[in-house]
Each structure stands twice: as C-alpha cells, then as structure tokens.
Amino acid sequence: MKVLLFGTCLAGTFRESIIQGAVRALQRAGAEVLIPRGLTCCGQPAFNAGDWEDARRMARHTIGVLEAAGDVPVVLLAGSCTAMIRHHYADLFADDPAWLPRARALAARTYEFTEFLVDVLGVTDLGVRFPYRITYHPSCHLLRALGVDRQPRALIAALHGAAFVELPHADECCGFGGVFSAEFPEIAHAMLERKVANIAATQADYCLTADPSCLLHIQGGLRRAGVPTRMLHIAEVLGETWQKG
Amino acid sequence: MDALRQAVRKALADEALQAALDANAERRRAARERAHATLPEPWEVMRGRAAEVRADILAHWDEVLTRFVARARANGFIVHQAADAAEARRIILDIVAAQGPAPRLVAKSKSMVTEEIALNAALEAAGHRVVETDLGEFIVQLRHERPAHIITPAVHLRRQEVAQTFHDLLGMPYTEDVAAMTATARRHLREVFLQADVGISGVNFGIADTGGICIVTNEGNGRMVTTLPRVHIAVMGAERLVRTPEDLALMLELLPRSATGQDLTVYTTLIHGPRRAGEDGPEERHLVIVDNGRQRLAQTPLADALRCIRCGACLNACPVFREIGGHAYVGRHGEPTPYPGPIGIVISPGLFGSEKFGNLPYLCTLCGACAEACPVEVPLPELILRARAPQPATRHSPPATRHSLFATRHSLFATRHAPPFRSFLALYARLATRPHLFRRAQRLLAAATPLLARLLPIPFLQGVGVSEETGIANEESGITNEELGIANEESGIANEEPPFAIRHSQFATRNSPFATRLTALDGEILPAPDMTTAGEAIVRFLQREEVTEVLAWAPEHLPAEVTAALQRAGIAFCHGEPAACRVGLTGAALGIAATGSIVVPSGAGRPQAASLLPEIHIAVLRRGDIVPDLTTALRRLDLAAAGMTAIITGPSRTADIEMTLTLGVHGPRRVVVVLVG
Ligand code: SF4
Numbered sequence: 001m002k003v004l005l006f007g008t009c010l011a012g013t014f015r016e017s018i019i020q021g022a023v024r025a026l027q028r029a030g031a032e033v034l035i036p037r038g039l040t041c042c043g044q045p046a047f048n049a050g051d052w053e054d055a056r057r058m059a060r061h062t063i064g065v066l067e068a069a070g071d072v073p074v075v076l077l078a079g080s081c082t083a084m085i086r087h088h089y090a091d092l093f094a095d096d097p098a099w100l101p102r103a104r105a106l107a108a109r110t111y112e113f114t115e116f117l118v119d120v121l122g123v124t125d126l127g128v129r130f131p132y133r134i135t136y137h138p139s140c141h142l143l144r145a146l147g148v149d150r151q152p153r154a155l156i157a158a159l160h161g162a163a164f165v166e167l168p169h170a171d172e173c174c175g176f177g178g179v180f181s182a183e184f185p186e187i188a189h190a191m192l193e194r195k196v197a198n199i200a201a202t203q204a205d206y207c208l209t210a211d212p213s214c215l216l217h218i219q220g221g222l223r224r225a226g227v228p229t230r231m232l233h234i235a236e237v238l239g240e241t242w243q244k245g
Numbered sequence: 246m247d248a249l250r251q252a253v254r255k256a257l258a259d260e261a262l263q264a265a266l267d268a269n270a271e272r273r274r275a276a277r278e279r280a281h282a283t284l285p286e287p288w289e290v291m292r293g294r295a296a297e298v299r300a301d302i303l304a305h306w307d308e309v310l311t312r313f314v315a316r317a318r319a320n321g322f323i324v325h326q327a328a329d330a331a332e333a334r335r336i337i338l339d340i341v342a343a344q345g346p347a348p349r350l351v352a353k354s355k356s357m358v359t360e361e362i363a364l365n366a367a368l369e370a371a372g373h374r375v376v377e378t379d380l381g382e383f384i385v386q387l388r389h390e391r392p393a394h395i396i397t398p399a400v401h402l403r404r405q406e407v408a409q410t411f412h413d414l415l416g417m418p419y420t421e422d423v424a425a426m427t428a429t430a431r432r433h434l435r436e437v438f439l440q441a442d443v444g445i446s447g448v449n450f451g452i453a454d455t456g457g458i459c460i461v462t463n464e465g466n467g468r469m470v471t472t473l474p475r476v477h478i479a480v481m482g483a484e485r486l487v488r489t490p491e492d493l494a495l496m497l498e499l500l501p502r503s504a505t506g507q508d509l510t511v512y513t514t515l516i517h518g519p520r521r522a523g524e525d526g527p528e529e530r531h532l533v534i535v536d537n538g539r540q541r542l543a544q545t546p547l548a549d550a551l552r553c554i555r556c557g558a559c560l561n562a563c564p565v566f567r568e569i570g571g572h573a574y575v576g577r578h579g580e581p582t583p584y585p586g587p588i589g590i591v592i593s594p595g596l597f598g599s600e601k602f603g604n605l606p607y608l609c610t611l612c613g614a615c616a617e618a619c620p621v622e623v624p625l626p627e628l629i630l631r632a633r634a635p636q637p638a639t640r641h642s643p644p645a646t647r648h649s650l651f652a653t654r655h656s657l658f659a660t661r662h663a664p665p666f667r668s669f670l671a672l673y674a675r676l677a678t679r680p681h682l683f684r685r686a687q688r689l690l691a692a693a694t695p696l697l698a699r700l701l702p703i704p705f706l707q708g709v710g711v712s713e714e715t716g717i718a719n720e721e722s723g724i725t726n727e728e729l730g731i732a733n734e735e736s737g738i739a740n741e742e743p744p745f746a747i748r749h750s751q752f753a754t755r756n757s758p759f760a761t762r763l764t765a766l767d768g769e770i771l772p773a774p775d776m777t778t779a780g781e782a783i784v785r786f787l788q789r790e791e792v793t794e795v796l797a798w799a800p801e802h803l804p805a806e807v808t809a810a811l812q813r814a815g816i817a818f819c820h821g822e823p824a825a826c827r828v829g830l831t832g833a834a835l836g837i838a839a840t841g842s843i844v845v846p847s848g849a850g851r852p853q854a855a856s857l858l859p860e861i862h863i864a865v866l867r868r869g870d871i872v873p874d875l876t877t878a879l880r881r882l883d884l885a886a887a888g889m890t891a892i893i894t895g896p897s898r899t900a901d902i903e904m905t906l907t908l909g910v911h912g913p914r915r916v917v918v919v920l921v922g
Contacts, residue, residue, distance in 0.1 A: 009677075013687040014694065014709045038680040046674045048611065049667070050633030054674035061678045080611075091627070144613035145626070173564045176705065177610025182666045184250075184608065185702045186257055190568045191610075192704055219708030220698075231708065 002032045002072040009041035011212040021239025029123040036069035044084040049179045074110045078211045079142025082112040118151035124158040131161035132205040139211035165202040176217035192221040200227045248579030256573040273561035276506025296622035298492045299552035309453045316456025321518035322532045330362035333535045347372030349442040354467040355379040356447025360583035376437045378466035381901035393571035396557035404903045423905040444470030448481035455884045457517035461510040465897040465912025477527040483536045484551045490879035499620035503556035509840040513892040517885045523849025538596035546631045547595040552621045559615035560586030576601040587615035591628045606632035762841030766895030769917045779921045780810025794819040796826035799850030829855035833864045836871035842894040846887035862913040868922035
C-alpha cells in the first residue's frame, strides 16, 4: 500500500529522527512510503492563534500538495496536525463551496501514525526489541480530539522486552498548547512541572508519546528538573532511529 | 506588563490558592466520576440528549421564551425583560425602592447573572444593604472579594483565612472549627432572612410548559430568600430554558452530578408564582429575564455556548484554571469577568465584547478536558478557537496586497500581547506557502535553537536535541525528506473510515431503595408498618428530643392517627413564633427512590416554613408514594398547582469552607422520614 507521509513541520525542523523512524516502521509494516515534495506546515499554529486567513492559505497549500501527490492515505506524525486536517479544515472552508469538498476529501484519507499502523495496516508487533522500563503520555489531541488511545497502547504493549508502567494522571495536559506556552510560559511551566513529577514517579527510562510538540515540551521540562527519563516518539522506537542519552 | 499576565503571576505565586485549587480539582474530578456511575443511563447517552434539549431551545428560542413568559404571567409572576445590564439594574432598583425608603435589607442567594449585571454595587449605591447568603458568597462578600468559582465561590480560601474574617467582622472567637464557623454564619444569616424586605435569587431553569422556575441549592438559603421575604425577585439569563418537566428532570440528573458530584442537590425548588390563598411565601414574585448580549451571541459562531447550564464542570476539569483560579481571568485593562474557566473565556468576549476580553481565549492549551466533562456537549475547544479568530468562519478571498512576505497586519497585533511571537507566526504562515524558503527557514531555526533555548523561557526549545539520533543513514532507508519525487498515478485504495476508539463511561446499577439512599446522605428513617405506629414513633422521637411544640402542617393535612397521637402526648402545634420551633412536621407527596428525596409541595395549611426553618424536619411518607426516579416524580406532579414545590434530598449541607462537609447550614440539620407501610 502506498502512503503519503506528512512528517509535520515541528518534526521536520527539530527532530527528523521521528520522520525517519516513521518511514522505517511503515516500510516494515509493508507500506510504500512517499514523502511529497513541498509539504510545509498544516496551518495549525496560525489557526490556533486565531488567524484563520493565514491558516486558510496554509491549508490550501497543503491540500494542493497532497492532491497532486495522489489519492492514497496520508499519514501524520502528530495528533494535533491530524485533528487540524480532519476536523478544522472543514471549519476553515465552511463557507467556501470550492474548497470545502477538497478539504473533506483530504480529511477522509488522513490518519495519525499509530492509528494507521493498527487500524489500517493491522499491525501491532513490528518485532522491535526495547528492553527498558517505559511509560506513555497520551497527548491531548490524540486522546480527545481523535479518540486514539487503544492504538498507541497496543503498539507499546507489543514491544519486546519492555516493562510498561502506567503514567499517573496520564490524560492531563502537559501545558504545551502551541501558542499557549509562548504566551503564558509561567502557566505552561506550572503544568509541565506536574507532568514531569508524574513521569519521574514512574522511574521509567523512556516516556513514549505520539506528538512531537508535547515530546519536546516535556523533554525540556525533564531536562530542567534533572529527571533522567527521556522522551521518545513511538515512531522513533518502532523505526529504531533513536539514540541513547 | 499587561494586567492579565500580572494576575496570572500573582495567582501562581499564591501558595494558599495553589493548595486550594489542587484539592478542588482532584476532589471534583473524583466526585464527578463517581456520580456519573449512578446515572440511570450511560453518561454519553444522557449528555447527548441534554445537548439536544438545549440546542432545540436555542433553535426555537423566541417561541419558547414567549410561551414561558406568558405562562409565568398566568401563574402570577410579574415578568420583566431587560435588554442589558443597565436596564436589569434599573428594574430591580425600582422594585426594591417600592418597598419603602432606603435602606432596605436585601437577602441574596447565589446568582451568576446578578454578578454579571453588577447588581450589588448598584443596590449599595442606592443606599440599600445587600447580604449574600450562600456561605461561600457570604465569606467572599465579608472580605470584599469576588467569587473565585461559579459554583464554589470561596474555593480560594483556607479555613484560617475564613476564621480570621469571622473573628474580625462577626466578632466570633477565633476558631478553625468549620462546624463552629458554619453555625455562626447560620445564626447571623437567619436574622437576615427573617428581616429582609426583598429576596433575590438566580434561576437555574425556566420551564416553558408550566411557566415555573427551578432553583437548586444545597444550603437552603435559596429556599429562604424565595420563601421568607415579602417580595422575591428571580433574575434569570434569557437562555436558561427547558420546555417540559421531563426535560427539566434530564437536566437535573446532570447538573448536580457535574457541578458537585451529587446525584441531586439537597433543595430543588420549583416555583410557580407568588403565595396562593392560605400558603406562606412572598406576596410578590418578580421575574427579571436578562438578555445582556445573549441574542447577539446567538447570531455568532459562538452560539453553542448558550447551551451552557453553568455547572462549572469545565472549570474543575481545566488544567489552566487549576493553576490560576478564577480571579486571574481579567480583561485587557484588568477588568474582572464573572465567568472564568473554559466557558468563561468564550462567553466573556462573546457577551461583553472582545475589545475588553479578547485576551482571554488564549488562556487555554486546547487539551479538550473541558468538553469531555460538559454535560450538554458544549464544544468548548472549537468555541475557544473561534473566539480567538477576529472574524470567525466568514468567507474569505485573500486581498491582493497580502503577497509581501513581511507584510504585517497592525490591526491584528495592536490589540494582542506578545507581539514578537505573533510576528513570528505571521512570518511562518507566509513561509509555509513557499516550500523552498520554508525548508531553509526550518534549518535556520533548528540551528538557532540552542541559542533561543537560552534566551526564551519556553521548555519546548530546551527539549530539542535530547535522544535524537542525528545523521541517521538516509541512504539506508532510501529516502531523503526533501528530494524524493513521487509517482502520481491513481492507486485505487479504498478510503475506509478509520474505526475510532470510543471511551465508555462505566455503566452502573442503581435504583437502590429509598432508605439506603437517604441514609447515605445523612438522612434518617423511622420505619412504621401503619399510621398508628407512625404517630407513636413520632411522639417517642419528640419526647427523646424533649420537644413540646412542632411547627407543622395544619392537622387536617396530616394523617389523623398522627395528629391524634400528638394531641394525646400533649404536643402543641406552634403558631406564634415559627422561627423558635426546633422541629418541623410535614407530609410528603412523593418519595424518589433513586435519590432518597422527598417531595413537599406548598398549599393552604401546608407551610413551606415547616420543612425549612426548624433544626429537625420530620416528614411522613407512605411507602406507596415512592416513585423510582425524578422523571416519574415530575411527570406525576401538577407543578403549577402549588406556589412552591420543594424536592428535599437529605439535610442542608455545605462544603464551602475548604470543601469540608457541614450539615445544617441554613435548612434543617436533620431530616427524619417516617416511612409508613
Ligand atoms: S460549558 Fe458545560 S461544563 Fe462548562 S459550565 Fe457550562 S454546562 Fe458546565
């Protein structure tokens, strides 16, 4: 099966090993992975900042690139970007008869990475050995905006040699919120401290998540607090593109 | 620094507040989840129906409101409709002024709409004395503060602070004993209830089909202010309507569970007009229906916010509220809003204008915990996103001038804080439609990250570079992120809808028998096989309590056997000074098994005071009159036939001081149901 991989702008800028991991994992699961040239950002930052005009321009760009790349499933490496395309593109073009059907068509073939592996490809065990104590942070958009929770947990449960510990108050927000953590860093810090304390309590070697933004935000908090647990994207684990330390 | 940021910093630095907010968030969450488990049907099903009920009201608002007003008038309410806050204040001031020269004494029970229209300040400016009678509000008023939460106004205070306030302002010896503090408030406020010229309450729901209003409280102050003063003014947001008693029952299954985690509030009062012949209660009932921006809001993309039933669950679920509390939600120039939290950051700009409160929708990470908790499915994250957009959801064709990469839009930035970040976002958006520049910018940004991480207090930037494998062999996976060209042929893959995970709330059994439910709420049961034994049991109870007089329903409304037993034992029916009577004795029209409630309608010879003023309330209930649930009860009753119908669920209670449960704050401390048959 051919898939279009949208690595998301954050991973593309700050952490390419997530994209590379996803490529390998999807290939291992039997997919032919294509990364369309010209993808940039889905428009979520502008949308969340209340700037719908900019968001529409970015959305049109994204729709255009993905249409030209072929009518095959689109896989994203972040819950929030998936929610943006799946739910909010239709909001953006609610009054635009030309773009609304195109937005809907794209939404219908867009999947979050773990959701695609488990629900579409039907794969949970990629034969990856990960002999560590681990926990999982369900990012808010993945959990609540998309209702995707079973899938990442199934992928994690299938890791070989891993000891899983449930994260206390797992479903509480880490405080990133995009625009939010830039505009209210004090509150974002306070929320992050809670998340960091909960992660520290698990004494996990690695905390897995499926969203690059929460990953980097929480990693920043762990580093500041001197907690040795490291954040990894599930794609990095499944594609074995992470490194120790 | 702007006012909002200052307020946020102040809240974060306030340790007492932080401790209180933590306790609030955790207890409320646990209580809400417990209460969901006792719902008669699954939570998702019930809240879906409740959302439909409220959406339907808003779709036919004019029609429903018109019917409600007509029926309320027919029931004897004097109905006023106020377009805005100023008009509402003027109407209320006129009613109070008509009771005699200032100062008049006004007793208030908690009402967010009166906060919204700044009523207290207006009454005080006119020379009147206003006393808030909800324990939390009373404390907050004594301290000249504002409520910090729409359900638990004093959530930000620790018991030591309350103790000091009571000591300083009520002359009470300093004690941190919550029960003692509550008793002091009870004594102090009892005088206020008895002497007040006017009682002012809010309204939880107006019932269009019956022309009545429903008010829920736990302490009993809501019943006091709507029963004792000669004049009652109910102030209601124009959208707070349901059509039928059945719809009301559905709302009442959800509202208290969502608000405080109770299956039903202690007092659910249904009011259908002023006192009828032979009843107690106010001679005049006014209903002031306040629009104040609601009709306008209904025309905007924020309209769904009008479904809100003000339960406060979204506040309790919100991780941002948990960090900063209600007082930190201030407008651009430091104006407080009566509505904090997720719903507040939508309706504050929505009702009062984004010039003032357009900064508030940014106090949110879009985590969605609020929407998950909302009993009427208000799509809060969507509305918050819309509240951020200057011209939401309008058709848009990009003006020709917007091609310059560095075009700035001052109209947008002039009113926002953090302009550097805004400028960055605008630039980013411009780059995003130019892939090559975008890719270059990404590399530049990545390279600059270590520097930025040192300069900016953004944890995200400090998280970059940890555990990332650099220089992974792209050759190995056979891809380069940028250079890969792809085939463009049709693939013929079916676009299946992905199966979504659905999170079920627990199903739970219920219909626990009436007695079990009531005793779980600290109510008491005196079982009796027949009325004769019931009469004897009541007499024995009164003798044990050394009571010789009862404030009771008239003898002809009590079972003859009970009246006879009382008379034989020489127990008098109190008529003179009702407030002095320790025990009230009434019948009950119905019992409700699911919640352990009794239904006590008013009527000639059936004073409401008997179930409200005394310390102990004894109610005689026939086992055959127990119905399974609230819906059946409301269906069975002829609501408009009684001026007031009180649905009483256990003794009066409060948890306003440090969430410590205390019984008997205003209403009876003990509720004894004599269960006959
Ligand atoms: S928006 Fe929903 S959760 Fe929030 S107060 Fe209103 S009804 Fe309750």
